[in-house]
Amino acid sequence: MVEIAPFKGITYNKEKVDINRVVAPPYDIISKEEQEELYKKSEYNVVRLVLGKEYSADSEENNRYARAAGFFREWMDKGIFRKSEENCIYVYEEDYNIKGKSKKMRGFIALLKLEDYGHGVMRHEKTLSKPKEDRLKLMKNCNANFDQIFLLYSEPEKKIDEILDKNASKKPDYEVKYNDVVHRLWTISNGDDIDEIVKTMKPKPLFIADGHHRYETALNYRNYMREKHSDFKGNEFFNYMMVQFNNMDERLSILPTYRLIHSIPEMNIDVMLGKIKEFFDVEKIDLPEKKSEKIVDMLKEKKNKKVFALYH
Known part of the structure; x- marks a missing residue:
């Protein structure tokens, strides 16, 4: 059973900053060049916290994590950030374009009580230790979710x-x-709206679309804090994390992605293909040099089927 909750969110104070100059993309897609640009945009850009x-x-x-904690405290003290006076749930919306079509994605942000995988939250990928170590250091220093x-x-x-x-019908x-x-x-x-959302979500299984490393980091942080506070009751802040929830409907766009696999010891393509054939129909394609567009054309022809293109 899923347990979500409203919370007192911390947001930028629009009277103190230009919102357009303090936002940043997700931390794990920020390049060194973009990081530098974001630093120059504003001394209060959130990149100083997340990356x-x-x-x-x-x-x-004295390191990036300690400095993030210092910035966080300073910005709270100076009123750059402000904390909501009441528990809320937040409607979050994106207007975006895909293949020339305008689309709108709308969901909500609330707290989710942390549970081990299989107890309401489902994953679809394995994680790496280094990104989790990085995010855990940030959480231990700042005791906050910045995204x-x-x-x-x-x-x-x-x-x-x-x-x-209904709530998005008013001025945001x-x-x-940002980036189009x-x-x-x-x-x-509104208490009635919040109660209805909380009640409706209780029996729902949840699927991680993005954030496996951060979810597992939150579990590790929870366990770390429980060891420090052995008298925990279960309702402390470290038992929850901030989450964006989206209904699976036509407003979502699912796109293919590219995976590059390298440095596999004793790689044998024939053995690998033999194992793949146990579960998939495999069609070998001989391509002339620099004719990769042929793969795209063939994938388009099979658009009603689930197809993967593998190149080696």
Whole structure:
């Protein structure tokens, strides 16, 4: 059973900063060049929290994680950030274009009580230790979630969507355009709306669309904090994490991605293909040099089937 909860969110104070200059993309897609650009945009850009710079003189006491904690405290003290006075759920919306078509994705942000995999939350990929170590250091220093993971649920009845649509009919609390995507945020403080969302979500299985490393990091942080506070009751902040929830509907766009596999010891393509053939129909294609567009054409012909292209 899924347990979600409203929370007192911390947001930028629009009277103190230009919102357009303090936002940043997800930390794991920020290049060194973009990091530098974001630093120059504003001394309060969130990149300083989610992906601070590293320096040759860094130490155990002075590093990107400690600096992030310092910035966080400073910005709270200076009123750059402000904390909601009441528990809320937040409507989050993106306007984006895909293949020349305008689309709108709308979901909500709330707290999710952390559970081990298989107890309401399902994963679809394995994780690596290094990214989890990185995010855990940030959480231990800052004791905060600076971004949310992305979970999917299925509710064909669209009760929650109706609540979100109603609350999104007013002027958004925040609106910003970044990389051709318009982001909007609204606050839901109505108790009846919050209760209905919480109740409707309880029996729903959740699927991680993006955020496996951060979810497992949150579990590790929870366990770390429980060891420090052996008298924990289960309702402490470290038992929850901030999550974006989206209904599985036509507003979502699922795109293929490319995976590059390298440095496999004793790689034998024939053995691998033999194992693949146990589960898939395999068609070998001989391609002239620099004719990779032929693969694209063939995939288009099979658009109603689930097809993977493998190149070696």
